[in-house]
Amino acid sequence: MPGIYVHLPFCPYLCPYCDFAKWPLRASAAREYLQALHAEIERSAEQSAATIYLGGGTPNAYPADCIADLLQRLTRRFPGAREVSIELNPELVRAGDLQRYRAAGVTRLSVGVQSFEPDEISVLGRRHAPQDIAPIVAAARDCGFESLSLDLIFAVPGQTPTSWKRSVAQATQLEVDHISAYGLTVEEGTPYAAWRAREPAAFCDDAREAELYGIAIDALAAAGYRQYEISNFARPGHECRHNLNYWANGEYIGLGVGAASYRSGERSVHTRSLREYTAAALAGGTIPQQAERLEGLRRVGEAVMLALRTSQGVHLEDFKNRYDIDVIEKYAPVISAFTSTGLLEQVNGAVRLTAQGRFLANEVCGAFVTFE
């Protein structure tokens, strides 16, 4: 069964580091987009889904009633999801929203905290206060959500090992089920890229970023969170099923502007033009997209790249069964090169990243994808 991803792209303001498909919130555009999304859902083939994930953008830029209505339409078309997640901007959580989400079938909340340090929150262009988070966590517990996750960002300009430790500690003290810790990526074309070009010293170098990542890994392990993916840590049983499916190279269906799908070996991405998406969906036409079929070694390379992100790594027998390939033999030069430099290891019938390898995951994974 596929996972269903739904993109809700409006934000009350735009963060200077963000390169997601997102637009400043305007009521008329947000209303029209929702109608387009409804039309896309209605035209989708009915099938069972394993998970539903509402991401953005800022899903809770929409009123909770719109989210409840959207979920009703989704679960009619894609019944059976065992996990239903929504991403939340903490400053927009209104009284009664969480109860409304829970009643609508949401099981998992992912709250974009990013930092508990006022200076860092401000540098990231966010507007919530650190003290906004504890009441949301308490309310989520009262409403009975199965899993509650907080997102944090490290390598923020101005962040120090001490301030990062404080943020991680505040998150763990809230006893949430899941914590994501992402290293800040400076994407081309964003205001942050222009800032870094002007003032490179404001940004962390690789050594500092590795130090901050190490702090998170150690502190989260000490607090009982198992690292199950490069950026994701969970208490037992609280791993995000929707994301686990991505890393297992499972199928998923993306709905909305810029949303990606993977079905029957074909990867496709909807247009990132809001105007094009909305017009096509409302007209009942084909939504413009880019698609490519992954075959042969390319398909295996992508699956290896995704599996390497997880703590389990590439399970050799599983790959033999699924792709009829001996990963060790096929990728011998790549595996040997990264094993000798301490970035890969073989453990329990699997190839996986070492602690050092996790920090250089893009380099290691990229070598598998481009290997011929």
Ligand code: SF4
């Ligand atoms: S709230 Fe999220 S999606 Fe919106 S601009 Fe900020 S980082 Fe991007």
